[in-house]
Amino acid sequence: MSATPHEHPGELIARVQAATAARTPLHIAGGGTKQFYGEPVDGERLDVTTWTGTVSYEPTELVVTVRAGTLLADLEALLAERGQCLAFEPPHFDRGGTVGGMVAAGLSGPARASVGSVRDFVLGARFINGRGELLTFGGQVMKNVAGYDVSRVLAGSMGTLGVITEVSLKVLPVAPAEATLVFPLDQHAALEQLHRWGGQPLPINASRWVPTQGGDAPSQLFVRLRGAVAAVESACERMACEAGGTRLENAQTATDWADCRDQRLPFFSAPSPELCLWRLSVPQTAPVLALPWAPLIEWQGAQRWVWAPAEEAAQIRAATAEANGHATLFRVGVDGAFGVPCFDRVSTAIDTITQRLRDEFDPAGVFNRGTPLD
Structure with a gap:
């Protein structure tokens, strides 16, 4: 090269x-x-x-x-x-x-x-x-x-x-130390916990909340820590004790985070071919959105993915706007998007x-x- x-x-x-x-x-x-x-x-x-x-x-x-x-x-x-x-x-x-x-x-x-x-x-x-x-x-x-x-x-x-x-x-x-913790939390509890940790000096690098995907498996919050060895070890002990977390092996979690990055996790396989993948961008402190589809949540609450029909664009974008965010039609289903624009409307100033x-x-x-x- x-x-x-x-x-x-x-x-x-x-x-x-x-x-x-x-x-x-x-x-x-x-x-x-x-x-x-x-x-x-x-x-x-x-x-x-x-x-x-x-x-x-x-x-x-x-x-x-x-x-x-x-x-x-x-x-x-x-x-x-x-x-x-x-x-x-x-x-x-x-x-x-x-x-x-x-x-x-x-x-x-x-x-x-x-x-x-x-x-x-x-x-x-x-x-x-x-x-x-x-x-x-x-x-x-x-x-x-x-x-x-x-x-x-x-x-x-x-x-x-x-x-x-x-x-x-x-x-x-590359950070000298890394660790991933997993917590069995529902969506509301996961967001509340992320908001609480966000106000503390913790080396949180990434997070993802994954909803229940059938069976008896609970919804789970994964939190990745990166930074100095002492800071990561101290945060692991504190967070695990505070919210009942378990530390995972780095060899496995490295693959999982790469799969999250590239949308290879099971969540990103369309539940049915006609559904579309929506990306909802909202403030990190936004609450659970008033939508019937369970999201995968990243970026400490700021990025949320949902599978939903293209014809539900108005509902999705209204709920996201209510939280001061915007929605993008990220991947369309096999039936197309029925004329729904991929990107949300921008302000007149931005358009200019x-x-x-x-x-x-x-x-x-x-x-x-x-x-x-x-």
Whole structure:
């Protein structure tokens, strides 16, 4: 995984310039691991998977710069060799996921509520705009900027602003200690306990509450701790005593957390093919939502997943809005979504900013038509 620093992506630029001149829409494509996510995209395929390699890696500076087509798995392997990681745990979903796709989708894994999102770790980026210009924003250090921090705006932009060619990311050392506790708690009790622990100096890194999945198995709250050895050991003893928890073996829980990240847990198998998977984003302190479907809850209460019909969109979005959140139709069932938009409505202010960004970076509207800016 080596590359010539800042080599010019001439072929990609030529494709964009030709598409702009002909007003031909382009579908920016990486490994295809997130094709299920978002609205359908129109256009000719613009493959970025050949634009790969590490441009620079400075372990002592905790920063890596890679090309957008670089496999996410390759980047994580490189970091692991030096005892470092992408702390926000980006989902893979399948083999072939790329760094550019990771940034464009803006999705984060189980640790997001504790360490931050993809956007928080993007230091800089290079991308090709709708005029076929190669632009550079940000750098390799954290700093405040005036106006839009464009390199971070790319996180979650779904390819609507341009073709990401290179990204600089902040990386972190792997925590010296880790432990997972499990507690037999119902949803209300689990949320209350998470809220209580949230106000205490505990090294909680991730959590997930899983509802009863048939049989006699109770609903369970899993809590992962990461940090200094002494802090993790002290928290384990205290939390287990306080809420009746059991400590699990790290070898097993590592697989379980990866399965949660990539939606391979039993919960993420559709109960019936016509149901859709909804992602509900709410404040961590939100109570149990007034919905008839049992959720899987992550991010200390802030991210909740439910399987429900697409035609129940109004009920789902109303209940989520009541909790000051929003709902995303994350995966559609085999029958489709009946015209239900994947993303919730945004405010007029956000819609205005979104349109201004698109007008500035892609005035001809050639990139990923049909996909809203997240």
